[in-house]
Amino acid sequence: MSSAQSKSKRLKRLFAAYAANLSACDSSLKNIFACPLCLSRFTQDAIESKVLTEEHIISRKLGGKLVTLTCKGCNSANGSNLDSNLVNEFRALDGISGLGGKPFRGRVKTRDSKQDVDIYFSDGKPQKIRLIGDKKRSNPQSVQTIMQAMEEEPTEVSFQIDFGYIRQKANVAKLRSAYLLMFTYFGYEYILHENVKDVRRQILSPEQDIIASKASIAFNDPPEELNSVGLLRSPSELRSFLVSFKVSTKVDRSFGVILPGFDSDSSSIYDRWPANGETLNDKQMDITNILPNPNAPFGYIYEGVVMFAWNSL
Numbered sequence: 479m480s481s482a483q484s485k486s487k488r489l490k491r492l493f494a495a496y497a498a499n500l501s502a503c504d505s506s507l508k509n510i511f512a513c514p515l516c517l518s519r520f521t522q523d524a525i526e527s528k529v530l531t532e533e534h535i536i537s538r539k540l541g542g543k544l545v546t547l548t549c550k551g552c553n554s555a556n557g558s559n560l561d562s563n564l565v566n567e568f569r570a571l572d573g574i575s576g577l578g579g580k581p582f583r584g585r586v587k588t589r590d591s592k593q594d595v596d597i598y599f600s601d602g603k604p605q606k607i608r609l610i611g612d613k614k615r616s617n618p619q620s621v622q623t624i625m626q627a628m629e630e631e632p633t634e635v636s637f638q639i640d641f642g643y644i645r646q647k648a649n650v651a652k653l654r655s656a657y658l659l660m661f662t663y664f665g666y667e668y669i670l671h672e673n674v675k676d677v678r679r680q681i682l683s684p685e686q687d688i689i690a691s692k693a694s695i696a697f698n699d700p701p702e703e704l705n706s707v708g709l710l711r712s713p714s715e716l717r718s719f720l721v722s723f724k725v726s727t728k729v730d731r732s733f734g735v736i737l738p739g740f741d742s743d744s745s746s747i748y749d750r751w752p753a754n755g756e757t758l759n760d761k762q763m764d765i766t767n768i769l770p771n772p773n774a775p776f777g778y779i780y781e782g783v784v785m786f787a788w789n790s791l
Contacts, residue, residue, distance in 0.1 A: 485532065486525065486526075488532070488776075489525045489530065489532055489547065490522065490525060491776050491777055492532075492546070492547045492776075492777045493511050493522050493525060493530070493547060494777070495775070495776070495777030495778055495779060496511050496512075496547060496665060496666075496777070496779075497509050497510055497511050497522075498779075499665035499666055499667070499779045499781070500512055500665070500666050502667075502781045503665075503666045503667055503670065507519075509521065509522065511524070511530065511547065512666070513530075513548050513549040513552055514546070514548060514657070514658065514661040514666075514669050515548055515549070515552040515556070515654075515678065515681060515682065516549060516551065516552050516682070518549055518551075520549065524549075528550065529549060529550050530547055530548070530549055530550070531547070531548060531549070531550050531553045532545050532546075532547065533545060533546055533547070533548045533553050533658070535655050535658045535659050535662070536655050536705075536723055536725060537561040537564065537565055539561075539565045540564070540565055540568060540725040540726060540727065541724070541725060541726030542725075544659065544662065544705060546658050546659075546661060546662050548658075556654065556681065556682070556684065559647065559684070560647050560648075560650055560651035560654055560684060561651055562643075563643040563644050563647035563648040563651055564643075564647075564648045564651035564652065564655075566641070566642040566643035566648075567641075567643045567645070567648040568725055568727045568731060569642070569727055570582075570641040570642055570643060571727075571731065572727050572728040572729070573599060573641075574599050575599070575601060575728075575729075576598075576599045576600045576601025576602070576605065577601060577727075577728040577729065578599075578728070581596035581597055581598050581610070582596070582597040582598075582639050582640060582641060582642070583595075583596065583597075583639075583640045583642075584596070584597040584609070584637060584638055584639040584640060585637070585638045586609065586635060586636075586637055587635070587636045587637075587638070588635055588636075593611050594611075595609045595610060595611050596609070596610045597609055597637075597639055598610070646684070646685070646687055646690060646691070647684050649690035649691055649693065649694055650680060650681060650684040650690045652690075652693070652694045652723075652733060652735050653677065653680060653681060653689070653690050653693045653694070653735055654681045655721075655723060655735070656693075656721035656723075656735035656737055657669065657674075657677055657678070657681060657737065659705075659706075659707060659721050659723075660707060660719065660721065660737060662777075662779075663707050663768065663770065663779070663783075663784070664779060664783060664784035665779040667781070667782070667784055667785065668784045671740065672745070673738040673739070673740060673744045673745040674737070674738060675745075676688055676689055676745065676748075677689065677693075677737060677738070689748045692736075692748040692751045693735050693736055693737075693748065693751075694733055694734065694735055694736075695720075695733070695734045695735070695736065696733060696734075697722075697732050697733070697734060700722060700724075700732040700734075701720075701722050701734075701765055701767065702767075703722065703767040703769070704722050704723060704724035704732055705722070705723055705724055706721075706722055706767055706768070706769065707719060707720075707721050707767070707768045708720045708721075708722060708765040708766060708767045708768060709739075709765065709766045709768060709787060709788070709791045710736070710763060710764070710765055711764040711765070711766060711791065712763070712764040713763075715750060716736075716747065716750060716751065717739060717741070717744075718736050718737060718738060718739050718744065718747045719736070719737040719738070719739055720734050720735070720736060720737075720765055721734065721735045721737060722734045723735075736748070736751060739788050740785060740788045740789075766791045768783075768787050768791075
């Protein structure tokens, strides 16, 4: 079997699994797939016409292997744009750690002059920063002026660095990946719930900061199960779903994304969540992982499992 035939078979199996799940949620819908992002409806022939596409939940450039099914419009319009910012965020972390091969673009400024530079970070301790002036992008006279200022008035010198990504879009990319993984676990029973409405609205409006800056968390000690869904049971005031991911560039890293549960106040979880950049590492987190049944057919989604997990674990 060719790779194209194998992929088509895989997509049809995903379509069948999601269509069955959608029908269980709405008995009037038969053999229909609704894109989890825009909720547009498609029949199976959309696979052959390539209107439905296989989408990596985490970009392959970050070592992602998990896939799901979305429409081509959502995959192209949001996926590539958001994914590129997420990839560049982790590549920037490589660069800051001295592991990146390419320099950052930057600028050195004084009160009277400015100079475009390439900026390199070393990987040693103490870490050093090397600035190399780009004469093609600046007036050579400014280099001399800045050198004099650094010798005479170092406090008057400022630096700007372009890390190559937009933080808001990288945050939305993380939220999008978590939402799609929840879809692969629990199907439409989760994503169509009223509490999840703002999550989807944020993904479809990446320029606006609706909840994205509050949804992601950093781990000092990541959970044992990455690329998985867990239930954050305590602190009780922050009870929610926690989706954990592993990403790989020069090194392996991880991040988590909080998603709302089903309690009446779950949709306001982001109002109770720490501000962007903070973590819960100073508190004790009790996380129960929700692992897929290894004996389940490919793509099979158990009806009621997400509500059972929320109410029972």
